[in-house]
Amino acid sequence: MSQKEKKYQTMSGIPLKELYAQTDLERIEFDDNQDLNRSGQYPFTRGIKPGMYRDELWIMGQYSGFGSAEEANLRYRYLLEQGQTGFSIALDLPTQIGLDSDSSLSCGEVGKVGVAIDSLEDMEKLFDGIPLEKVRQIRTTANSIGPLMTALIVGFAEKKGIDPNMIKVLLQNDPLKEYFARGTYVFPPDAAVKLAVDVIEYCAHRLTNWVPQALSGYHIRESGATAVQELAFCYANGISYFKDAVDRGLNIDQFAPKMYTFFAAQMDLLEEVAKFRAARRVWAKMMKEQYGAKDPDSMKLSILAYTAGGALTAQQPLNNVARVTIEALAAVLGGVQTLATSSFDEAFSIPTEQAVTVALRTQQIIAHESGIVNTVDPLGGSYVVESLTSEIEKGVHKYLGRISEMGGAVACIRSGYFQRELVKEAYQYQKSIETGERIIVGVNAYQSGQEENIPIFVTGPETEERQVKRLHELRGRRDGLALAKAMDHLKKEATAGKNIIPAAVEAVKAYATLGEITECLKEVYGTYKDLGIY
Helix, strand or coil: CCCCCCCCECCCCCECCCCCCHHHHHHCCCCHHHHHCCCCCCCCCCCCCCCHHHCCCCEEEEEECCECHHHHHHHHHHHHHCCCCEEEECECHHHHCCCCCCCHHHCCCCCCCCECCCCHHHHHHHCCCCCHHHCCEEEECCCCCHHHHHHHHHHHHHHHCCCHHHCCEEECCCCHHHHCCCCCCCCCHHHHHHHHHHHHHHHHHHCCCCECCEEECHHHHHCCCCHHHHHHHHHHHHHHHHHHHHHCCCCHHHHHHHCEEEEEECCCHHHHHHHHHHHHHHHHHHHHHHCCCCCHHHHCCEEEEEECHHHCCCCCCCHHHHHHHHHHHHHHHCCCCEEECCCCCCCCCCCCHHHHHHHHHHHHHHHHHCCHHHCCCCCCCCHHHHHHHHHHHHHHHHHHHHHHHCCCHHHHHHHCHHHHHHHHHHHHHHHHHHCCCCCCECCCECCCCCCCCCCCCCCCHHHHHHHHHHHHHHHHHCCHHHHHHHHHHHHHHHHCCCCCHHHHHHHHHCCCCHHHHHHHHHHHHCCCCCCCCC
């Protein structure tokens, strides 16, 4: 393709001019006070704190976990020793959908893409020897099982005599995106919203230091969404949770200050910087104008970013170090609060120790050697960045209006609207690679013709065998009467429509397994069947 034929646009398809100038800001009626202002001031475009990284660096917390709780524990302790300031508990697929490790559906997946957690006993081993109160943030991917992970951590703390509110926990707890972007759903959407809001309500009253939910655009983006769709679909899901929470009598200022969003950091550096800035502006205006928030902290959006794994290639995998660096730079220039960096070998498997160390060192080099942390919002005022920020903001509002007219996020899931939008964009993206319109180094250009051999992490079958054996031993020694009483109480609370978290904590402390609790809740709420709309 000649330079004259080439389309100049962002990764998401926003047309780009050859040169931006002051006239571009005038064209969009850019107002410095209303659209920009100072960092730490509404609408927080430039950042949620006045000094940003001058005062405190972002939380560096790698997404990690594999095999048994003991194996994952060693990885967390290693990364904390290497300077990591938080960590994210990667759960295996059976755990994410509430299956025990000895379920026939779990065969071959136990401990494979995350750690296997069957009961409180596994949590005790997972956290062994880690000074949890000193870790800046402990995250978990629990979505459909968000209430159960809440119960596990609370149960663990209470058993150990620790105040659970002293542990800085971030729960993903965003099941709606599972129905169209990720796939680890369990219950029907309405029940999923109810259970997610159980966590929000419980935390608002009892665990005020916890982040009860991280609204997740990351998985939506990785499923094909544009930057605009990533924000819009994510916020549409949030609006569904907020409505339920407010309907229960919660005030927006009781939970919004602790909320996070979870976004991808993709390869288009300028668009991504603009996206993070637009995300804060949209959030601030939504909290103030739509929900009537009075607490300024409700309007300050905390962002967790993860460098996009979908950008990594199996071909010439060491090139992924450069890709992750660009994505991480976009996140930092965009002013995020927490960052997880992908490892160069993740196109093959979960990372080796060497690969995850390089990923962490990438963040540390940016923080301590690049100099970009010395100035707040260093790209603020750039004609192109401000233009893109406003363009993305405008696009998000347009989508949110359309989704509202269609009945909200749950209605869009049921109709297949979200699914079809993602499939359409994913197809166009893949087509642009196959036609050569989009260059991916080592994939459709600059191929070496040789395969590069790098160490690949493999979880052996013995991990599953040990986990199943331990689960059977647990079932044989726990107090059957205490377990039956706790499970009966849980089912009654769920049937009565009450908040299930207190009852789930008691079930967990009686060493009920995740699978047993999930089956109990399925009897009340039912099970979701995929619509197959594509």
